[in-house]
Amino acid sequence: MSQVCLFIFNPISGDNAYQKEEILEMLELKMPNFQTHLFVTTGENDSDKIKSEFDRVSPNLVMVGGGDGTVKLVAMSLKQEQVPICIVPFGSANGLAKCMGIDTIEDAWEAIRDFHVQDVDAIRIRDEICLHLSDFGFNANLVKRFEEKAGRGMLAYIQSSISEIFNAEPHRYLLEINGEKHEVAAKMLVIANGDRYGTGALINCKGKLYDGKFEIIALNPESAKDYIRMTLAMFRGDLEEQRDSKIWRGDSCVIHNLDKIEFQIDGEMMGKPEKISAEIEKHAFQFITSKTYAACQST
Numbered sequence: 001m002s003q004v005c006l007f008i009f010n011p012i013s014g015d016n017a018y019q020k021e022e023i024l025e026m027l028e029l030k031m032p033n034f035q036t037h038l039f040v041t042t043g044e045n046d047s048d049k050i051k052s053e054f055d056r057v058s059p060n061l062v063m064v065g066g067g068d069g070t071v072k073l074v075a076m077s078l079k080q081e082q083v084p085i086c087i088v089p090f091g092s093a094n095g096l097a098k099c100m101g102i103d104t105i106e107d108a109w110e111a112i113r114d115f116h117v118q119d120v121d122a123i124r125i126r127d128e129i130c131l132h133l134s135d136f137g138f139n140a141n142l143v144k145r146f147e148e149k150a151g152r153g154m155l156a157y158i159q160s161s162i163s164e165i166f167n168a169e170p171h172r173y174l175l176e177i178n179g180e181k182h183e184v185a186a187k188m189l190v191i192a193n194g195d196r197y198g199t200g201a202l203i204n205c206k207g208k209l210y211d212g213k214f215e216i217i218a219l220n221p222e223s224a225k226d227y228i229r230m231t232l233a234m235f236r237g238d239l240e241e242q243r244d245s246k247i248w249r250g251d252s253c254v255i256h257n258l259d260k261i262e263f264q265i266d267g268e269m270m271g272k273p274e275k276i277s278a279e280i281e282k283h284a285f286q287f288i289t290s291k292t293y294a295a296c297q298s299t
């Protein structure tokens with residue numbers, strides 16, 4: 001047994017369905033070729049503890065049993081290490097795992113068997129990194145509702161969100177990208193590395209996690225009809241073709257948040273910054289992705 005795996009488990013992520021003992025049993029069964037070490041996060045000073053545990057066990061593979069927040073925590077803690085990371089989607093939404101074709105826990109075990117390592121970009125925003133999706137304003141609420149309601153069906157989601165979209169005003173942004181300035185009015189302004197939300201809704205259908213670019217997507221639906229059309233387009237994967245969506249692609253940008261709207265990175269609220277700059281870090285991390293993901297990216 002020459003391979004060493006460090007499994008980082010967040011016991012509060014998602015619906016908290018697993019106990020430590022069950023994880024250990026699963027690891028023994030699913031990863032017989034690995035000597036595995038389990039590290040359980042506490043919510044306090046985890047970053048330093050993860051780094052120390054990494055140095056202590058020197059793993060060839062790091063697995064993250066948690067949601068997007070846990071993945072971000074682990075990735076930032078191990079940024080200097082060249083180690084493949086595999087997500088085991090224990091979170092409630094697991095948006096990033098789904099961007100990598102890992103929809104279920106079973107997909108994660110299969111990905112480990114295939115061991116397809118993919119270089120993945122990160123977007124540096126201030127002192128943070130964004131691996132999945134960041135956004136200003138209304139979208140923070142929308143994503144939350146989307147992910148909470150989708151399990152109960154698309155119709156329930158659309159109905160419950162309609163009042164919110166009508167109350168939301170478009171906000172003003174000044175976007176500097178590719179040497180040009182654009183004044184933008186939008187109800188949602190998203191900075192996207194990944195292509196989809198945890199529900200599978202495609203916000204950034206042409207986005208690739210490894211192409212050295214990110215996308216800025218401005219959505220400004222005005223009527224209920226626009227909103228429903230846009231939501232359905234996210235499921236069909238043709239949002240780019242809708243008249244009330246705009247998309248820019250680049251490797252760096254500055255966004256002036258003229259109306260001082262809330263900003264979130266990978267599901268974590270970041271206050272109301274006046275201005276942010278975002279820059280791609282090409283191939284900053286290595287992730288284990290599913291075979292399906294690898295196959296579709298190569299076609």
Ligand SMILES: Nc1ncnc2c1ncn2[C@@H]1O[C@H](COP(=O)(O)OP(=O)(O)OP(=O)(O)O)[C@@H](O)[C@H]1O
Nearest residue numbers: 013014041042043066067068069070091092093094
């Ligand atoms: N033992 C713990 N007790 C309390 N909080 C914890 C503990 N371990 C980690 N955390 C916190 O959990 C958060 C990350 O949760 P995560 O986003 O992975 O789960 P989730 O919200 O269920 O998933 P998703 O992002 O997919 O919806 C971080 O803020 C981290 O500090």
